[in-house]
Amino acid sequence: MTAQIALTRPRDDQGLPARLARSAAARHGMSGSVEDFHAWFARRRTATRFAVDRISFGDLDGWYFRDDTGDLVHRSGRFFSVGGLRVAMGDPPTASWHQPIIGQPEIGILGIVAKEFDGVLHFLMQAKMEPGNPNLLQLSPTVQATRSNYTGVHQGAAVRYLEHFTRGESDRVLSDVLQSEHGSWFYRKRNRNMIVEVSGDVPPHEDFRWLTLGQIAELLRYDNLVNMDSRSVLASLPAASTPRALHSDTELLSWLAAMRSAHFVRTERIPLRSASGWTRGAASIDHERGRYFSVIAVAVQAGNREVAQWTQPLFEPRGEGVVAFLTREIEGVPHILVRARAEAGFLDTVELGPTVQTIPANYAHLPPEKHPPFLDVVSAVPAGRVRYSVLQSEEGGRFLNAVSRYMVIDADESMAPLAPPFGFRWVSHGQLAEMARHGHYVNVHARTLLTCLNALAARVG
Amino acid sequence: MTAQIALTRPRDDQGLPARLARSAAARHGMSGSVEDFHAWFARRRTATRFAVDRISFGDLDGWYFRDDTGDLVHRSGRFFSVGGLRVAMGDPPTASWHQPIIGQPEIGILGIVAKEFDGVLHFLMQAKMEPGNPNLLQLSPTVQATRSNYTGVHQGAAVRYLEHFTRGESDRVLSDVLQSEHGSWFYRKRNRNMIVEVSGDVPPHEDFRWLTLGQIAELLRYDNLVNMDSRSVLASLPAASTPRALHSDTELLSWLAAMRSAHFVRTERIPLRSASGWTRGAASIDHERGRYFSVIAVAVQAGNREVAQWTQPLFEPRGEGVVAFLTREIEGVPHILVRARAEAGFLDTVELGPTVQTIPANYAHLPPEKHPPFLDVVSAVPAGRVRYSVLQSEEGGRFLNAVSRYMVIDADESMAPLAPPFGFRWVSHGQLAEMARHGHYVNVHARTLLTCLNALAARVG
Numbered sequence: 001m002t003a004q005i006a007l008t009r010p011r012d013d014q015g016l017p018a019r020l021a022r023s024a025a026a027r028h029g030m031s032g033s034v035e036d037f038h039a040w041f042a043r044r045r046t047a048t049r050f051a052v053d054r055i056s057f058g059d060l061d062g063w064y065f066r067d068d069t070g071d072l073v074h075r076s077g078r079f080f081s082v083g084g085l086r087v088a089m090g091d092p093p094t095a096s097w098h099q100p101i102i103g104q105p106e107i108g109i110l111g112i113v114a115k116e117f118d119g120v121l122h123f124l125m126q127a128k129m130e131p132g133n134p135n136l137l138q139l140s141p142t143v144q145a146t147r148s149n150y151t152g153v154h155q156g157a158a159v160r161y162l163e164h165f166t167r168g169e170s171d172r173v174l175s176d177v178l179q180s181e182h183g184s185w186f187y188r189k190r191n192r193n194m195i196v197e198v199s200g201d202v203p204p205h206e207d208f209r210w211l212t213l214g215q216i217a218e219l220l221r222y223d224n225l226v227n228m229d230s231r232s233v234l235a236s237l238p239a240a241s242t243p244r245a246l247h248s249d250t251e252l253l254s255w256l257a258a259m260r261s262a263h264f265v266r267t268e269r270i271p272l273r274s275a276s277g278w279t280r281g282a283a284s285i286d287h288e289r290g291r292y293f294s295v296i297a298v299a300v301q302a303g304n305r306e307v308a309q310w311t312q313p314l315f316e317p318r319g320e321g322v323v324a325f326l327t328r329e330i331e332g333v334p335h336i337l338v339r340a341r342a343e344a345g346f347l348d349t350v351e352l353g354p355t356v357q358t359i360p361a362n363y364a365h366l367p368p369e370k371h372p373p374f375l376d377v378v379s380a381v382p383a384g385r386v387r388y389s390v391l392q393s394e395e396g397g398r399f400l401n402a403v404s405r406y407m408v409i410d411a412d413e414s415m416a417p418l419a420p421p422f423g424f425r426w427v428s429h430g431q432l433a434e435m436a437r438h439g440h441y442v443n444v445h446a447r448t449l450l451t452c453l454n455a456l457a458a459r460v461g
Numbered sequence: 462m463t464a465q466i467a468l469t470r471p472r473d474d475q476g477l478p479a480r481l482a483r484s485a486a487a488r489h490g491m492s493g494s495v496e497d498f499h500a501w502f503a504r505r506r507t508a509t510r511f512a513v514d515r516i517s518f519g520d521l522d523g524w525y526f527r528d529d530t531g532d533l534v535h536r537s538g539r540f541f542s543v544g545g546l547r548v549a550m551g552d553p554p555t556a557s558w559h560q561p562i563i564g565q566p567e568i569g570i571l572g573i574v575a576k577e578f579d580g581v582l583h584f585l586m587q588a589k590m591e592p593g594n595p596n597l598l599q600l601s602p603t604v605q606a607t608r609s610n611y612t613g614v615h616q617g618a619a620v621r622y623l624e625h626f627t628r629g630e631s632d633r634v635l636s637d638v639l640q641s642e643h644g645s646w647f648y649r650k651r652n653r654n655m656i657v658e659v660s661g662d663v664p665p666h667e668d669f670r671w672l673t674l675g676q677i678a679e680l681l682r683y684d685n686l687v688n689m690d691s692r693s694v695l696a697s698l699p700a701a702s703t704p705r706a707l708h709s710d711t712e713l714l715s716w717l718a719a720m721r722s723a724h725f726v727r728t729e730r731i732p733l734r735s736a737s738g739w740t741r742g743a744a745s746i747d748h749e750r751g752r753y754f755s756v757i758a759v760a761v762q763a764g765n766r767e768v769a770q771w772t773q774p775l776f777e778p779r780g781e782g783v784v785a786f787l788t789r790e791i792e793g794v795p796h797i798l799v800r801a802r803a804e805a806g807f808l809d810t811v812e813l814g815p816t817v818q819t820i821p822a823n824y825a826h827l828p829p830e831k832h833p834p835f836l837d838v839v840s841a842v843p844a845g846r847v848r849y850s851v852l853q854s855e856e857g858g859r860f861l862n863a864v865s866r867y868m869v870i871d872a873d874e875s876m877a878p879l880a881p882p883f884g885f886r887w888v889s890h891g892q893l894a895e896m897a898r899h900g901h902y903v904n905v906h907a908r909t910l911l912t913c914l915n916a917l918a919a920r921v922g
Contacts, residue, residue, distance in 0.1 A: 007791055009708075010709065106725075107722045109722075176718045243473070250474060250898075251634060253899070261653055266566070333469055348808065348901075439718075
């Protein structure tokens with residue numbers, strides 16, 4: 001008898017959860033402690049001069065408003081553009097509006113390289129400047145590449161480590177999924193969220209650092225440190241699962257299908273100049289009542305980006321957001337109250353979002369009964385029930401100071417009943433994590449909270 | 462101690478596979494044998510007079526070509542419409558064309574009621590006429606309802622048994638998923654595919670009959686008998702699974718994400734009159750070279766439909782299709798060679814399709830090296846390797862005589878290598894069945910073949 005190499009393999013990577021748990025338990029990694037990380041990060045912050053200045057639209061270089069549509073576009077036809085969107089929700093429509101929206105049809109790559117050192121999985125994270133970040137430098141995935149990046153339209157340096165995400169079969173994929181981003185600001189944008197484990201050597205670079213999951217969990221406790229792309233990518237790692245839940249998996253998928261059928265969303269891209277209710281000034285496009293967001297422009301000087309200086313538009317929300325999971329243990333199984341959210345820019349009408357996801361200032365003019373459900377519960381939550389409360393910002397390459405307080409709250413029946421209102425559903429932590437391994441189920445805000453929840457679970461363990 | 466009712470339940474319905482296997486093994490059901498079925502079906506066929514006649518567009522009632530766009534629409538603004546689509550595939554584009562396309566933004570319900578009789582699951586199937594079916598009457602799901610149907614735009618009779626799919630929680634959902642339909646003919650159409658198990662009484666009606674899975678499997682061996690909607694809905698039932706496969710689940714999802722990123726599809730809806738290469742005559746809209754399909758119109762007289770007579774447009778393909786799975790057992794695990802198919806009307810760029818899905822006549826003018834991959838293998842397959850070969854037609858409410866030979870072929874390395882060409886992948890039967898429980902993974906042609914494959918597996922067992 002000769003040994004035969006099996007052609008088939010297990011469909012599930014059964015060793016991965018234990019390896020992730022080991023990494024989550026590690027507070028010390030191959031590049032030292034969390035304190036060492038902070039020292040390194042402070043050095044990176046001072047190593048390169050960054051400057052971001054607001055400019056008027058007339059000072060944008062390479063960007064211009066099209067004569068025919070008023071859309072804000074780049075002369076290359078690449079990157080992204082700002083056009084208009086007409087939205088009608090409901091059949092017959094119960095709400096309709098116009099708004100500026102970012103168009104970016106290309107699928108970018110958000111990739112994290114993973115590698116074992118001394119038997120512990122580490123993740124290669126990058127200190128990266130984005131102009132919209134409130135503190136400019138944040139901790140990013142190994143790779144953040146638009147298609148323009150890696151096809152050379154930027155005319156900048158090659159994207160470091162990109163080859164691990166494009167060359168195919170030689171590395172080991174831990175997760176890979178096309179995920180939506182902000183459906184209120186992007187039109188059908190999605191990015192490829194990948195984690196790839198590498199067995200060979202990975203050449204070091206001063207802007208990159210290997211961290212364990214336990215270290216990343218610790219860093220998620222700091223305001224505006226771990227960037228949105230990192231939080232999104234890490235959400236697709238498998239989480240500890242339980243075989244029971246309030247609803248079966250089939251019931252959960254059925255509820256989502258029902259929500260998608262019930263929400264009737266009609267969108268039509270329109271010329272930006274036709275977006276009524278919005279006015280364009282010299283340096284910003286604003287809503288007539290000063291709500292929602294503005295479109296502005298910035299000039300950027302940076303040393304460690306592919307291109308050393310550039311100008312670009314950004315969306316700037318009006319006010320700080322509140323994004324919260326209400327959670328409960330049900331018969332020992334951790335559950336989260338999610339909401340079926342219809343965002344105008346979603347490819348697929350509805351995704352699962354947090355219990356609360358809102359910018360309260362947009363509702364300040366309305367009576368309390370018109371506030372988003374559970375916002376008042378979150379606003380009045382006793383400190384003892386707050387499991388997590390940290391400021392996190394959205395993608396700094398497109399959004400300026402888009403900061404929200406992300407919260408995980410330990411709720412009870414009076415705060416969050418087991419029979420929730422229409423449009424809400426209890427899902428187990430394991431169910432939500434498994435859904436996040438598929439695209440268009442879990443929105444980007446809920447993915448951030450899922451990553452935070454995984455980090456909390458790791459700290460308890 | 463008092464007994465406490467558990468709030469949580471198992472996430473998976475672990476009893477269901479065995480119950481499905483029992484139903485699949487049953488050749489005799491509560492309404493008799495397959496022979497009894499045929500007698501009943503023949504009676505249904507003669508019970509009502511059906512007549513479908515081609516008419517000129519001018520004789521359409523309620524339908525008209527819009528003055529501004531040339532789109533073919535209904536005066537209610539409902540049902541569906543025929544507009545134009547401009548398609549460019551590739552970046553930069555490698556193929557581009559114009560075509561007519563059906564717009565139907567509403568999500569319909571395709572629902573099958575299931576119920577146990579004497580411990581065996583039965584499925585309530587309907588003898589239903591659709592004007593485009595080659596033999597008019599086919600076996601349909603319990604319910605086929607467009608949103609127009611169930612909101613009363615048809616002004617016809619209420620849809621029988623619809624309440625089992627709309628009232629929510631009281632019945633037991635076995636599967637529920639929004640699935641795409643023909644991406645070459647529909648623009649982002651999807652329907653809700655549901656199977657609901659009912660415990661209470663279901664009032665009988667002469668057009669409906671309870672069948673076991675084993676009986677339906679038998680009926681799938683007849684040409685043009687089990688309609689497309691039935692085949693699609695049944696594909697989302699769980700199939701027997703195996704823990705091993707040629708690729709892990711993560712690898713498979715990663716490959717699909719890569720295919721979706723690699724296929725760059727730009728579509729823009731245009732006025733039908735602007736669709737170049739297509740000309741409108743008195744009774745048809747045709748491609749200038751007589752290829753692909755035509756848009757035609759029919760008048761329908763029927764007795765057992767919600768509305769007794771009507772006129773409507775239909776798409777009529779030019780020629781019979783070939784739709785085939787090449788299959789292999791790999792280390793004892795049944796595998797299928799699927800293709801990542803980009804169809805212009807897909808919501809999400811690429812879905813998994815059959816190994817071969819084509820209308821050969823459209824390629825007759827091209828040299829062999831430009832024929833679709835594996836078409837020549839299928840055309841020359843030895844009879845002993847054909848596991849399934851039956852004519853099936855597509856949705857008769859929209860397509861006239863859209864008939865394809867659906868085939869399942871037992872392939873070997875010379876016909877279908879384990880290392881397939883770019884765009885193809887081996888997936889296990891269990892993997893494909895699990896993907897079909899989510900939307901936008903498995904296209905409608907592959908769902909038909911999956912249902913046939915499940916039926917084949919049942920016959921072997």
